[in-house]
Amino acid sequence: MYNRTRWIACLFTIILLLLPVSSVTAATTPSSAKGFSIWPSETVHDVNKVWTVTFNIPVLDKTVNNKTIYVTDTKQAKISTSVKLSADGLSAIVTPTGSYTNQDYFLYITNGVMSLDGSALTESIVVPFTVVPLPGVSLQVTMTDDIKSSSTLSGSLTLVDSNGNSLAPSFSNDSNGIYTFSIYESGNYILNYRSSVNGQLMTQTLKAPSITIPTNGTTTVRKITMTIPTESGVIQKKSGSIGGSIVPENWIPTNYSPPIVPVTVSNSTMSWSTTTDTNGRFKIYVPAGSYTLVVNGESSEYKNSSYKLTVTAGQMTTPITPGGMINVQDPLNKLGLTLNSPLTDNGSGGLGGIDAATREISGSVNLDATVTICDTVPTTPKVLKTITPDKNGNFSYKFSTPLTGKKIRIQVTDGSGNTYTLDMASVVS
Structure with missing residues (x-):
């Protein structure tokens, strides 16, 4: 049997255990804390603070709830929280249902929590804490699927900033998504x-x-809903799907498995990225609407393929291609770039024929391509001109000043995001 008089609870999130208890003044201690051991006060900046209460031995699941562990405000009104016991029975997770505000609160751990043999805590504990929000924005994301099912979503959600840094949720409520x-x-x-x-x-x-972060020192709330299209949603005509087969040209299924290639479907606000399976197939569930499908080539020497598709709820949309298959071994073939003399392409990404006397760059490209002319001397290449070819694929650009001191790049980009680039080996002198 566990020693009924020795087991206690500790909060591993509290690191100020050496502060004197006198740091909690009588003015901030509620009358409901009578008989409780009062721990040093904490200052919290996270308005969605999740407390973890850790026990030194496993406790009974049925004794861990918002009656035995709870949070109140200074008026002794209970704050809505969810309290869950970890699988090993050693930790209780206390999560607020909504955000805390800028005020004082009290976390109670009572002797209603019991060990597996029914022993109660030898003392009840109160942890005072003050929420002082930092200026910021609380982005509340409601996750749901297209059929509004009650099941918990199984994936992982992160927020990514413009530099590619990922941020995990500071607060998660699986019960309401x-x-x-x-x-x-x-x-x-x-x-x-x-x-x-x-x-x-x-x-x-x-x-x-x-x-936009508020300048008045407050935290504002923004809300957004993210809906996950599903196969069930397609069946119930809530969503549609895009799919197809992606294989090398003249592929025979019995010979070998086709290459696995990336596939992306997108519009102006949403995107879905996946890869083909071992049979070269893919299927992506999306809301009804218009999208761009981009299929990568098997390697960098092959083209990406791009298709404009309209998706109807309840239906599968497939790119219209010969045989219903997408070739991932379509050579890049310089995107049709041919340079007019005296400019030259050395076949290895090198651009020649430009000197201080050069006043014009001209040639031809595929009709769906654009040509960008840059100076790569600056650390960030400076765009001199972006050109759309005429109906015959021809393009030209005349320089208004000599090219001395510049290092020219010609980059061709088509509608599928394929690029072909030529660079000068040295600066024009």
Whole structure:
């Protein structure tokens, strides 16, 4: 039997155990704390603070709830929280249902919590804490699927800033599907949800509203809903799907497995990225609407393929290609770039024929391509001109000043994001 008189609870999130108890003044201690051991006060900046109470031996699951562990305000009114016991029975997680505000609170751990043999805590504990929000934005994301099912989403959700840094939710409530991100820098952010769909990793993104941090020292709340399209949603005509087969030209199924290649479907605010399976197939569930499908080539020497598709709820949309298959071994072939003399392409990415006397760059490209002419001497290449070819694919650009001191790059980009680049080996002298 466990020693009924020795087991206690400790809060591993509290690191100020050496502070004197006198740091908690009588003025901040509620009358309801009579008979409780009062711990040193904590200052908390996270308005969605999650407390973890750790025990030195496992406790009974049925004794861990919001009656035995709870939070109150200074008026002794209980704050709505969820209290869950960890699988090993050693930790209780106390999560607020909503955000805390700028005031004092009290976390109670009572002797109603019992060990596996029914022994109660030898003392009840109160942890006073003060919430002092930092200036920021609390982004509340409601995650749901297209059929509004009650099941918990199985993927992982992060928020990505413009520099590619990922931020995990500061507060998660699986019961209602609300995930909160605490943001302290203005900027543009993207929600990134990763899950497994049809046995393949799927990454769904959604542009978050532009974030501006308040200048008055407060925390504001922004809300957004992210809906996950599903196979059930397609069956119930809530969503549609895009799919197809992606194989090398003249592929024979019995010979070998086709290469696994990335596939992306997107519109102006959302995207879905996955890969083909071992049979070269893919299927992506999306809301009804218009999208761009981009299929990568097997390697960098092959073209990416791009298709404009309209998706109808309840139906599968497939790119219209010969045989219903997409070739991932379509050579890049310089995107049709041919330079007019005296400019030359050395076949290895080198651009020649330019000197101080050069006044014009001209040639031809594929009709769906654009030509960008840059000076690569600056650390960030300076764009001199972006040109759309005429109806015959011809383009030209005349320089108004000599090219002395410049190092020219010609980059061709088509509608599928394929690029072909030529660079000078040295600066024009």
